[in-house]
Amino acid sequence: MKAWSRRRFLAAGAFALSGPALAEALAARTGLGVTDWRIVDAVQAHLLPSEPDAPGAREANALLWLAFVLEDPKVPAELKTLLRAGPARLARHSRTHGGTEFLHLDEAGRERILRSFEEDPEGRRWLQEILGFTLEALLGDPVYGVNPGGRAWKWLGWRPGFRRPDAETRYFLL
Amino acid sequence: MNGEYDCCIVGSGAGAAPVALRLAQAGRRVLVLEKGPWWREDDFRKDELACCQRPTYVPDPALEPQVVEEERDDGGWGRRVTDQGGGFWNGNCVGGSSNFMSGFFHRLKPVDFHLRETFGPIAGANVADWPISYADLEPWYALVEREVGVSGRVVAHPHAEPRSTPDFPFPPTAEHPVSALIDAAAEGLGMHPFPTPRAILPHPLGKRAGCRYNGGFCGATGCSTGAKGSARAALLDRALATGHCEIRPHSRVTRLLSDARGRLYAAEYLDATGERHRLRARLFVVACQAIETARLLLLSRGPRFPHGLANGSGQVGRNLLFAGGGAGSAFLPYAAFETDLRSFGPFINRALQDWYVIDDPAVGPRRKGGTIDLIHAHHGVIGHALRQIRKGRGLVWGKALKRRLERRIRDGMLIKIEAFCDWLPVDDCRVTLDPRVKDHWGLPVARVRTGFHVRNLEVGWYLASQAGRLLKALGGRDVLVFASGAPPTNLQAGGCRFGTDPAVSVLDPWCRAHEVENLYVTDGSFMPTGGSVPYTWTIYANAFRVADHMLRTGAI
Numbered sequence: 251m252k253a254w255s256r257r258r259f260l261a262a263g264a265f266a267l268s269g270p271a272l273a274e275a276l277a278a279r280t281g282l283g284v285t286d287w288r289i290v291d292a293v294q295a296h297l298l299p300s301e302p303d304a305p306g307a308r309e310a311n312a313l314l315w316l317a318f319v320l321e322d323p324k325v326p327a328e329l330k331t332l333l334r335a336g337p338a339r340l341a342r343h344s345r346t347h348g349g350t351e352f353l354h355l356d357e358a359g360r361e362r363i364l365r366s367f368e369e370d371p372e373g374r375r376w377l378q379e380i381l382g383f384t385l386e387a388l389l390g391d392p393v394y395g396v397n398p399g400g401r402a403w404k405w406l407g408w409r410p411g412f413r414r415p416d417a418e419t420r421y422f423l424l
Numbered sequence: 425m426n427g428e429y430d431c432c433i434v435g436s437g438a439g440a441a442p443v444a445l446r447l448a449q450a451g452r453r454v455l456v457l458e459k460g461p462w463w464r465e466d467d468f469r470k471d472e473l474a475c476c477q478r479p480t481y482v483p484d485p486a487l488e489p490q491v492v493e494e495e496r497d498d499g500g501w502g503r504r505v506t507d508q509g510g511g512f513w514n515g516n517c518v519g520g521s522s523n524f525m526s527g528f529f530h531r532l533k534p535v536d537f538h539l540r541e542t543f544g545p546i547a548g549a550n551v552a553d554w555p556i557s558y559a560d561l562e563p564w565y566a567l568v569e570r571e572v573g574v575s576g577r578v579v580a581h582p583h584a585e586p587r588s589t590p591d592f593p594f595p596p597t598a599e600h601p602v603s604a605l606i607d608a609a610a611e612g613l614g615m616h617p618f619p620t621p622r623a624i625l626p627h628p629l630g631k632r633a634g635c636r637y638n639g640g641f642c643g644a645t646g647c648s649t650g651a652k653g654s655a656r657a658a659l660l661d662r663a664l665a666t667g668h669c670e671i672r673p674h675s676r677v678t679r680l681l682s683d684a685r686g687r688l689y690a691a692e693y694l695d696a697t698g699e700r701h702r703l704r705a706r707l708f709v710v711a712c713q714a715i716e717t718a719r720l721l722l723l724s725r726g727p728r729f730p731h732g733l734a735n736g737s738g739q740v741g742r743n744l745l746f747a748g749g750g751a752g753s754a755f756l757p758y759a760a761f762e763t764d765l766r767s768f769g770p771f772i773n774r775a776l777q778d779w780y781v782i783d784d785p786a787v788g789p790r791r792k793g794g795t796i797d798l799i800h801a802h803h804g805v806i807g808h809a810l811r812q813i814r815k816g817r818g819l820v821w822g823k824a825l826k827r828r829l830e831r832r833i834r835d836g837m838l839i840k841i842e843a844f845c846d847w848l849p850v851d852d853c854r855v856t857l858d859p860r861v862k863d864h865w866g867l868p869v870a871r872v873r874t875g876f877h878v879r880n881l882e883v884g885w886y887l888a889s890q891a892g893r894l895l896k897a898l899g900g901r902d903v904l905v906f907a908s909g910a911p912p913t914n915l916q917a918g919g920c921r922f923g924t925d926p927a928v929s930v931l932d933p934w935c936r937a938h939e940v941e942n943l944y945v946t947d948g949s950f951m952p953t954g955g956s957v958p959y960t961w962t963i964y965a966n967a968f969r970v971a972d973h974m975l976r977t978g979a980i
Contacts, residue, residue: 405834
């Protein structure tokens with residue numbers, strides 16, 4: 251049953267959404283708030299920005315992937331707790347150290363706050379995990395709804411092996 | 425099949441499958457109990473999320489943790505419960521971890537069978553000679569080349585072991601363009617590189633297809649064609665075809681039951697629904713990989729065995745072995761080479777055994793050395809990317825990270841070396857039952873103490889340094905070599921030594937328990953010393969040797 255619900259989640263058509271609309275859709279089903287998701291989206295886009303010839307977090311569907319990760323029974327519970335706590339922690343950090351909301355900062359301001367957040371051991375761990383799952387979305391198999399069209403593979407000249415997973419052999423269905 | 429079986433085998437990997445095949449071929453009724461699922465070729469995909477980022481092919485760590493004790497810098501012991509991951513499980517499925525091996529196959533050498541006699545004792549290590557010699561095992565190595573399928577090409581080198589056949593039955597798998605460059609660089613340094621034998625079929629054999637060439641993707645992923653010589657593809661599928669072998673996946677053996685005379689009469693196991701069963705058989709074979717084999721014996725107390733099955737000597741779980749050594753890497757920027765190294769698929773397949781015995785006055789008296797394998801960094805691109813996110817103490821992100829990914833993934837290749845030396849058997853490397861932590865089914869979990877002998881580091885460092893010279897001569901950038909005392913969790917042996925003296929060994933020279941006449945242990949547990957190569961070929965060969973002995977002597 252669980253596998254079915256995860257499969258439906260990935261097939262739910264949420265990929266058509268982006269930015270604020272996606273944050274609202276995710277907030278409705280994950281227990282994190284709209285602002286939390288908007289912060290995650292902004293952080294992912296900062297850590298892995300979009301460029302014309304090189305896809306970034308948003309093209310990789312990284313936000314949706316993180317929402318899936320939070321439901322994935324194969325991700326340790328402790329790690330999920332850390333992932334969930336991060337946005338609020340960063341929001342507080344931004345108010346304390348930057349005097350404003352993270353989402354109101356420009357790119358340079360975000361860089362400054364994230365670098366100072368990195369000095370906090372919890373902040374550093376969260377950033378590292380967010381970056382790790384963002385790279386999973388960037389370079390994972392498109393069958394998971396990430397890395398559409400294998401665009402990041404083409405960018406890096408990387409070739410997948412034989413055989414690639416299909417819908418029925420995704421790891422959570424094995 | 426129902427009723428009593430001639431033989432019940434616990435586990436289905438490289439130590440189990442040769443016994444299942446030979447006994448079934450001889451018409452014996454064989455039942456294999458495997459705790460994991462039964463995946464086939466179709467289920468195995470080159471999926472980096474599955475193999476390398478999530479616990480897909482190992483048990484759920486929250487349900488089946490282990491306890492790992494690691495030596496701290498201050499000499500004390502740290503204790504870690506692996507309920508969030510990081511356990512020592514490998515390949516929890518039919519065919520076991522052989523599904524996920526890279527298949528770098530080397531034989532032991534004659535010297536490995538009597539290290540103590542050759543080099544004398546080593547303070548702080550429990551080095552023991554084997555009760556058999558290379559000549560006893562050689563025919564079985566040769567047989568594995570044919571039965572499992574080992575591809576390669578014999579090249580003479582100073583430490584090459586004797587063979588009963590002139591060459592491998594299968595030609596080598598296709599080679600990456602860098603292999604020729606390695607040969608030239610190594611020969612320039614007076615080294616003797618040779619093609620690494622692989623348990624991979626270059627072309628179809630029976631129902632198995634040939635290799636589809638995924639380069640450095642074999643390790644950690646199951647083979648989608650059957651070319652890799654896993655216990656499942658190479659042996660169990662044939663055992664099933666005899667009609668005399670049955671495999672029950674999702675069958676978790678919780679203990680072996682022995683009577684007042686000390687004979688085993690049944691295996692108790694839980695099926696996928698948690699229902700308890702008892703399975704009767706005349707003969708029992710345990711092959712669950714070293715750590716879990718020791719755990720199962722320790723869990724199987726009986727009227728004659730208050731301290732665990734076959735453990736009257738207190739030796740079960742002792743002298744656990746991993747593989748010692750070092751490792752290293754070099755980056756090869758494509759633009760720096762005249763040869764086009766952009767080749768995705770063929771293997772590097774090069775090894776060096778010039779220092780299998782180290783005879784170098786700079787390091788002291790002659791001593792045992794080891795093997796160096798030159799290999800692709802694992803092909804998983806997420807893994808490659810994750811290695812780029814750290815610089816010094818900080819994280820790399822933004823466009824700087826993306827340029828780094830381009831340089832390290834798009835514009836060059838990472839080549840690795842693995843140096844294998846003996847993991848010396850020591851008192852502080854052993855398996856016991858943890859007194860506190862239990863698994864989901866209420867059974868005490870394995871507690872693994874992972875102490876190592878400093879000699880592992882010395883030899884590992886020596887070998888890695890030699891490999892470092894080669895990587896530099898090859899034109900590698902960012903050459904990095906190191907030795908490590910950390911146990912490679914996928915290379916396990918020991919824990920139930922074989923030998924002639926029941927006071928200091930668990931098994932006799934035929935891997936039958938000294939104390940239990942109808943119990944054999946046929947995984948890597950029997951090894952008193954590990955040699956300086958990956959274990960799988962030796963495990964296969966020994967299991968065929970033991971199965972033949974069972975049949976010849978009427979043990980079954």
